[in-house]
Amino acid sequence: MRFFLCAALLVLLVLGCNPAEERTDVTYDVRFDPDTRLDLYLPDDGRSGRPAVLFVHGGGWHIGSKEAHTTDAERLARSGWVAGTVGYRLDEEGRFPAGYQDVHCALAYVRAHADELRVDPDRIAVAGMSAGGHLVSLLGVAAGDERIATDCEWGPTGAPAAVISAAGPQDLREIAFADATQEFLGGTLEEVPEAYALASPIDHVHAGAPPFLFLHGSFDVFVGVEDSERMDAALREVGVDSRIAVFPGGGHLLNPGTGGGDLQVNIPLTTPEAWPIIADFLERTMGGPDA
Amino acid sequence: MLRAMLFVSIVLLPLPAVAQERAPEPKEHAISLHLLGLVSGGIALSYERFPVRARSWSFAFSVGTRLPAGGDYASFALGLGAEARWWAFNDAEGADDDRLDGGFFVSGRIEGGWTHVWDTVQDRAVGDTLSITHTLSAGWRFDVARAIEVTPSRGRAQTTDFDPGGTLAAWTRGSPTVSLTVGWMP
Numbered sequence: 001m002r003f004f005l006c007a008a009l010l011v012l013l014v015l016g017c018n019p020a021e022e023r024t025d026v027t028y029d030v031r032f033d034p035d036t037r038l039d040l041y042l043p044d045d046g047r048s049g050r051p052a053v054l055f056v057h058g059g060g061w062h063i064g065s066k067e068a069h070t071t072d073a074e075r076l077a078r079s080g081w082v083a084g085t086v087g088y089r090l091d092e093e094g095r096f097p098a099g100y101q102d103v104h105c106a107l108a109y110v111r112a113h114a115d116e117l118r119v120d121p122d123r124i125a126v127a128g129m130s131a132g133g134h135l136v137s138l139l140g141v142a143a144g145d146e147r148i149a150t151d152c153e154w155g156p157t158g159a160p161a162a163v164i165s166a167a168g169p170q171d172l173r174e175i176a177f178a179d180a181t182q183e184f185l186g187g188t189l190e191e192v193p194e195a196y197a198l199a200s201p202i203d204h205v206h207a208g209a210p211p212f213l214f215l216h217g218s219f220d221v222f223v224g225v226e227d228s229e230r231m232d233a234a235l236r237e238v239g240v241d242s243r244i245a246v247f248p249g250g251g252h253l254l255n256p257g258t259g260g261g262d263l264q265v266n267i268p269l270t271t272p273e274a275w276p277i278i279a280d281f282l283e284r285t286m287g288g289p290d291a
Numbered sequence: 292m293l294r295a296m297l298f299v300s301i302v303l304l305p306l307p308a309v310a311q312e313r314a315p316e317p318k319e320h321a322i323s324l325h326l327l328g329l330v331s332g333g334i335a336l337s338y339e340r341f342p343v344r345a346r347s348w349s350f351a352f353s354v355g356t357r358l359p360a361g362g363d364y365a366s367f368a369l370g371l372g373a374e375a376r377w378w379a380f381n382d383a384e385g386a387d388d389d390r391l392d393g394g395f396f397v398s399g400r401i402e403g404g405w406t407h408v409w410d411t412v413q414d415r416a417v418g419d420t421l422s423i424t425h426t427l428s429a430g431w432r433f434d435v436a437r438a439i440e441v442t443p444s445r446g447r448a449q450t451t452d453f454d455p456g457g458t459l460a461a462w463t464r465g466s467p468t469v470s471l472t473v474g475w476m477p
Contacts (some may be wrong), residue, residue, distance in 0.1 A: 071464055078460035246361035249331025255431030257448065257468065258353040258404025258422040259370020261303040261325035264448060265467040272406040272452060273359055276418030279458045
């Protein structure tokens with residue numbers, strides 16, 4: 001009996017002692033429901049003024065779902081952060097700037113409901129992978145751009161407190177050859193050059209943007225690591241707190257496991273070195289759960 | 292009669308030796324390099340042992356290290372693993388003649404890993420990750436000239452990460468895996 005009690009205690013310690021409260025399929029923009037829903041995970045200890053992180057999934061602006069980041073959000077929530085995963089319009093309905101405006105609206109929704117969600121509205125970060133990395137980067141530098149700002153019930157709102165972009169395209173002209181890019185922007189680079197400029201985070205870089213963290217594999221054949229490196233350099237050039245972590249041999253969807261032998265079909269966010277970097281970045285730039 | 296005995300001695304007695312050459316001794320060891328680790332800033336080696344009396348099983352132990360993070364961060368990772376493999380075409384004890392040193396296998400593996408990360412801009416430690424990974428795999432070993440093994444495999448891993456610093460709660464995630472080893476079978 002004692003053995004089982006000790007084992008149960010060990011399991012609790014291992015899994016963390018802060019079970020998260022889940023609020024799934026919360027509609028943040030009724031006009032485009034059910035595309036515009038988010039899942040929220042709140043630390044179940046009743047404390048308020050928490051920092052928050054909203055995850056935005058990838059999928060080339062055409063596929064994917066908010067559930068792609070459920071385990072990330074659950075982990076952060078059990079660690080004391082409020083965390084959310086954002087769904088947004090995809091494919092033709094999500095054509096630029098619609099998908100971006102949805103993410104902007106989700107941030108505005110969480111800010112508007114900060115008291116109810118026990119969130120500090122000034123400490124909300126956004127994190128995204130691939131297309132999600134693009135959308136959160138754009139939100140970081142273009143939240144104040146009225147040409148693409150959301151017109152939803154809760155917004156527009158200012159930039160997030162911090163941005164984590166994993167393998168996100170920062171200059172869409174660099175991937176203008178891709179069908180996904182052309183469909184997202186409604187034409188080729190020659191046909192709609194202004195859309196490519198407007199949708200490229202690197203064209204919106206300005207002093208006063210929030211801190212950025214870039215995570216990128218050096219063998220990423222979908223979105224080259226040079227994209228993150230150029231954006232990181234541009235942000236530093238204007239005095240923005242920007243950091244970059246490059247994973248040698250890491251790809252867009254194929255990254256090393258722990259032991260140095262095998263590769264795992266997984267995104268850069270899941271590598272063993274990514275999470276200490278993410279947690280440190282969040283704590284350094286906007287304070288941890290206990291701040 | 293003498294001629295007959297001479298014939299038997301010269302022609303027939305060497306036959307067992309010839310037969311032995313045609314069915315050489317099975318390999319009992321393999322020392323392998325995990326090739327995919329090389330592209331990700333790592334190196335991993337494994338030692339595999341085929342028990343003499345249970346040829347349809349083998350047991351492998353691996354050690355690997357990586358220096359994965361770059362940019363504004365650096366990191367060091369160390370992993371230790373143990374793996375049991377069941378070989379579909381390796382005959383059981385007593386049926387040595389047609390035995391292969393390879394072919395199809397399924398395996399179960401457990402690996403422990405430690406990753407330490409530091410910030411090179413501010414020259415300070417960022418944190419650690421302790422990982423336990425369970426992997427179920429299937430693969431095929433190619434036996435090249437009875438001395439070299441080439442073994443691609445695919446699997447499904449379940450990894451649980453722990454933060455010994457206590458900042459992050461533990462989490463478990465699953466992912467498909469791919470592996471490729473090349474090794475020497477002495």
